[in-house]
Amino acid sequence: MKKAITPTGREVYFAENDIIVSKTDLKGKITYANTTFMDISGYRKNEVIGAPHNMIRHPDMPRCVFKLLWETISSKAEIFAYVKNMTKSGDHYWVLAHVTPSLNADNEIVGYHSNRRVPNRDVLTRTIEPLYAKLRQEELSQDSKKKGLELSQDTLTALIADKGVSYDEFVFSL
Template structure:
């Protein structure tokens, strides 16, 4: 069981309604491009994020099954769409709806792209509950918030 103090993992950064978070990765998931919005929302600079595994922003609340489904889907040449809770550099978080797909040149898969948009509070709450349940059923780490 993970334990966090009140100040860790509890500060949410809202993704502005008119913003689009964009990133691209190589075929192994290393970031090759991150737009300014991605850097602003995640808290990483371009220099810090380029070349890192995209999982650098994976929040511990996300069940492993979500990412297994993502990779299975995009490796099959299909587009994946889902709700994701991401981890900021400062240990805060942000929620997005992600659309991930392959980028092809001359019919050959060369990279992946991800477009992310904001979601409603109700959607965040629904998916937090769902992801907590999924992690519990798979005996993955469970959050326990301790107020000090």
């Protein structure tokens, strides 16, 4: 059984030129992770290969963002999203993730590929952190996880619709 990790509140950083890379199978189990992934997350290769990618999910992340991500990549589209991840020690790090489906010769999804870069700090502070805190608060305000997810998803959808752009266009407009 996996030991629960408690967030420390400490942020760790990776170099501007580094790219965190991972690949997963259709169920989100890690099939590849580069050295930068291991260095920043604090895990060893034998701990990540075959493990669910959500092993690095930080509890502050709104579930609606991951729902949007999975809906997008499952439809064979790519997505860009700001994500707060958690290390093995409970520290956290922010990324700007580019997640794409991996397709075979028959145009069938066989897995997923993610490249993560250092995010724009001003965008995180000014927009993403307050937005994600609001979405997470909405998720936790309901008497069921399902209702909380629906409320936060409605809020995110309304924000994007109000701006008249796609989610990716919203991310790049920040």
